[in-house]
Amino acid sequence: MRLFRSLRHPGLAPHCALTIGNFDGVHRGHQAMLALLVSEAAHRGLPPTVLTFEPNPRDYFAALRHQPDTAPARIATLRDKLCELERCGVAQAVVMRFDAAFAAQSPEAFVADVLVAGLGARYVLVGDDFRYGARRAGDYALLDAAGVSHGFDVARMLSYEVHGRRVSSSAVRNALAAGDMVEAASLLGRPYSISGRVGRGARLGRTLGESGPGRADGFRTLNLRFDHPKPAAMGIFIVRVHGLGRSVDDRPLDGVASLGKRPTVDDSGRVLLEVHCFDWPPQLGSEGGYGRLVRVELMQKLRDEARYESLEALAAAIARDAADARAFFATQAAQHAATGRQTTRDRI
Numbered sequence: 001m002r003l004f005r006s007l008r009h010p011g012l013a014p015h016c017a018l019t020i021g022n023f024d025g026v027h028r029g030h031q032a033m034l035a036l037l038v039s040e041a042a043h044r045g046l047p048p049t050v051l052t053f054e055p056n057p058r059d060y061f062a063a064l065r066h067q068p069d070t071a072p073a074r075i076a077t078l079r080d081k082l083c084e085l086e087r088c089g090v091a092q093a094v095v096m097r098f099d100a101a102f103a104a105q106s107p108e109a110f111v112a113d114v115l116v117a118g119l120g121a122r123y124v125l126v127g128d129d130f131r132y133g134a135r136r137a138g139d140y141a142l143l144d145a146a147g148v149s150h151g152f153d154v155a156r157m158l159s160y161e162v163h164g165r166r167v168s169s170s171a172v173r174n175a176l177a178a179g180d181m182v183e184a185a186s187l188l189g190r191p192y193s194i195s196g197r198v199g200r201g202a203r204l205g206r207t208l209g210e211s212g213p214g215r216a217d218g219f220r221t222l223n224l225r226f227d228h229p230k231p232a233a234m235g236i237f238i239v240r241v242h243g244l245g246r247s248v249d250d251r252p253l254d255g256v257a258s259l260g261k262r263p264t265v266d267d268s269g270r271v272l273l274e275v276h277c278f279d280w281p282p283q284l285g286s287e288g289g290y291g292r293l294v295r296v297e298l299m300q301k302l303r304d305e306a307r308y309e310s311l312e313a314l315a316a317a318i319a320r321d322a323a324d325a326r327a328f329f330a331t332q333a334a335q336h337a338a339t340g341r342q343t344t345r346d347r348i
Contacts, residue, residue, distance in 0.1 A: 007118030107138030
């Protein structure tokens, strides 16, 4: 997938089949829309293209009103959103900066400048609640009429439901806020995960807890930044980490992680995903995780973040979380072994 930050980039295809939206989480409803886009694009011999925005328009207007709490929580980082769009068959993604000038465009200007002159849209697919232009004045009927005038087809996809439930980014956010990772996975069509490159932290975790055979010193952590102040999921989680092995076939590593603002040790407000892996691969050495692109699968929430009065109290809480996570994985392994034995007996 090719990524563009401007409508003036010479690498943009002259014409495209297009859909427009924030696509936060790229949930099952988004996936159904993208599948339709890819199919229609193939029939027309056009590249399937997504126009999305950064920041989210609701983030922009919340900041403009000095009401950051009214902005929606963010499900996915931009990296993860783009990766999922690519997995769904999108050939081009255009990430437009949503700013004052963009927000002030009339519906007619948006069509003429962005859809026609900028992207050369020949087919435009939108959701049933799509609005565009200043003060959200443009709706589906206006877009359809514009398509007739400018020579592009317009289609609308209705809400997507699973077992009678409407799938939406809001529903995913609600599930993640409640710590219901099973519900979130059902709506997303995959386990919820966060990816990023491992950065260097303050190395505080190394001084907490104890070392042991096959284990990193103390509670050594992998640090991944979440570049949004309001992640949809926050708290302490049982996790699996993918991407630390020598090849993609290497098994993921079990661990426990904190996603949040670390109130005991940091007052900056920066959101960080800190992951402690139970069995550190010896081939990585003590510094081998830095710079690695990893994916952290959040399997089950253990508890909310808490502020502790001392580092000793924090270390004790991490030790309890690690013990709970190890028990979870031990139970999973026992259930898997029992299922395997049953399957073997059934074959016999």
